[in-house]
Amino acid sequence: MRFDVEVIGGGLAGVEAAFRLARMGFSVGLYEMRPERRSPAHRTHLLGELVCSNSLGADQETSPAGILKAELRRLGSPVMASADRNRVPAGRALAVDREGFARDLTDMVSSLPNVTVVRREVTSIPTGPCILATGPLTEGEMAEALRAVAGGEDGRFLYFYDAASPIVTIDSVDMSRAYRGSRYGQGEDYVNCPLTREEYLAFWEALVSARQAPRHQFEEPRFFEGCLPVEEIARRGVDTLRFGPMRPVGLPGPDGREPYAVVQLRQDDREGRLYNLVGFQTNLLWGEQERVFRMIPALRDAEFVRKGVMHRNLYVCAPKVLDGYLRPLGAHRRDLFLAGQITGVEGYLESAAMGLCAAMFMGCVLKGLELPHLPPETALGSLLRHLREARPEGFQPMNVNLGIFPPLEERIRDRRERCARYFRRALEALEAFLRENPHLDTAG
Ligand SMILES: Cc1cc2nc3c(=O)[nH]c(=O)nc-3n(C[C@H](O)[C@H](O)[C@H](O)COP(=O)(O)OP(=O)(O)OC[C@H]3O[C@@H](n4cnc5c(N)ncnc54)[C@H](O)[C@@H]3O)c2cc1C
Structure with missing residues (x-):
């Protein structure tokens, strides 16, 4: 050898x-x-x-x-x-x-x-x-x-399933509808995309009814609780996302008030051009991802450079x-x-x-x-x-x-x-x- x-x-x-x-x-x-x-x-x-x-x-x-x-x-x-x-x-x-x-x-x-x-x-x-x-x-x-x-x-x-979050370019995020800030005032690293109650409910409806990518026949779904697809979390109840990846606590907007729900974007590359949607691992069909995630007001015109995917594990x-x-x-x-x-x-x-x-x-x-x-x-x-x-x-x-x-x-x-x-x-x-x-x- x-x-x-x-x-x-x-x-x-x-x-x-x-x-x-x-x-x-x-x-x-x-x-x-x-x-x-x-x-x-x-x-x-x-x-x-x-x-x-x-x-x-x-x-x-x-x-x-x-x-x-x-x-x-x-x-x-x-x-x-x-x-x-x-x-x-x-x-x-x-x-x-x-x-x-x-x-x-x-x-x-x-x-x-x-x-x-x-x-x-x-x-x-x-x-x-x-x-x-x-x-x-x-x-x-x-x-x-x-x-x-x-x-x-x-x-x-x-084996089980795991899921990856989509990535957007920061230039395509509508910053007039987003604000910077880390949770509990610990810096400015994240870009926060807030939703009102009405916007959140419409988003939730769309998410739970969106079409998912087909699974292979031999694969039995076994999710790891720490990395659930966002649509799977949503399916567990109308407010589950607001206690998970869309939790607004500690993220007050420019007016000093916490929004009803918020999606956080985290820097993904050194230059700070790409941001991922934190906790938004997903198995939605790619076209569906753009349709549904663009219902988040700050992402209405977002450019999705990588879609979320889901894999056997x-x-x-x-x-x-x-x-x-x-x-x-x-x-x-x-x-x-x-x-x-x-x-x-x-x-x-x-x-x-x-x-x-x-x-x-x-x-x-x-x-x-x-x-x-x-x-x-x-x-x-x-x-x-x-x-x-x-x-x-x-x-x-x-x-x-x-x-x-x-x-x-x-x-x-x-x-x-x-x-x-x-x-x-x-x-x-x-x-x-x-x-x-x-x-x-x-x-x-
Ligand atoms: C889709 C997905 C998303 C994940 N996301 C996260 C995350 O966000 N955060 C996190 O902490 N963990 C995540 N994980 C879990 C885990 O941390 C990663 O998979 C991590 O990369 C595992 O490290 P590894 O070295 O075991 O395997 P890998 O990093 O996958 O390395 C295995 C390597 O072996 C090579 N290889 C495979 N078969 C052969 C072969 N027969 N001959 C030669 N080479 C071979 C592959 O090309 C690969 O380079 C994710 C897992 C998956 C599947």
Whole structure:
């Protein structure tokens, strides 16, 4: 074999894994099928392409996503390094210029002397040391190969739907009917498009009755609650949107009063020309999207440069399929790991984090070391613990959130203060872990 390890898939998890293994001194073949073959969501040949939102979520120590980011930064994650370098304004969130981010990541990984990027589709699982990071849109022969190691017949190999928001050009937004401002006066990053009660009700009617793109026959709809299509949220009740993506609370207009409902637009590129409709993932037919979303007064003449789309999303039922170290039990191999979203996590950074963990574990296998136990107080450890210990029945992909960490010993009522405590505990636990396992501290 040409390489010490083969990493299949140059997405967020694959890039993270390849980078770390290279840092540990291994030669890595990183296989990416694009541009020869594209998934329904990827648009470029770049490694680590973001397929939907350009936001990587909150970035403070008072949010669970902030804990994960801090750990990834501490561990020298290339995904975080690139995100920090390609940041665009987005209030308290870390949003990036999507092309700059992926280009930077591609350059970072391709320039490592012991990483070789091989541009071709891999159609079977290699027999040597391998990390499979082919993502939630894995299809064809590789999906069948995964099904075989995960066991598909009794429901252990699952799938569900996910949806992406449309993007408009800012020049086409009617700013006389919109205003800038982040929620609770935290800056000016978002463009807010308000609706009166009458406008909202007409919009809601149109949304719930609009035509949707057809589904494939073999696909059974299983929505992930954190990423529901906007029309699906609307269908749950006339006011559901006003408590979800159209929530007006903390967004007073120029007259100082909160509107009845509001659609927020978030910057999507470095130059600030493109904005996405926050939380408006959708499966409406493309023509229907323009018709319905133009009922939002500020978007009446909006130019939709990307329509919302909806895709199949593959992941395994981790508590049944994986061994606690991201290895599929059905493969009976010490040197085959899954990574990324297919392990049963949800989110860009959670996927990258599972690339990092798989690489750490692989490195230990190749060096003949015992596999390390990441402390559950850390975000990484709690995600792994969730994959190992969650209830298999109705298993759903999981974002990092306080509910998966072991509870604090004392009760702290204030959410921000509570989260800050989790944050400090996580970073202390990570430092202790790295002191005990100095060979895994490859950040420098
Ligand atoms: C449509 C959609 C929208 C999403 N939106 C968001 C969002 O807004 N925010 C969020 O946090 N998360 C989102 N997710 C979830 C998840 O965070 C992303 O899918 C993330 O990119 C997963 O990272 P990954 O590395 O596991 O997979 P990917 O980033 O998809 O990477 C997999 C890579 O493997 C390559 N590949 C696949 N098969 C093969 C093969 N056989 N041989 C060689 N290469 C192969 C693919 O081309 C791809 O580059 C979304 C998912 C989907 C499907």
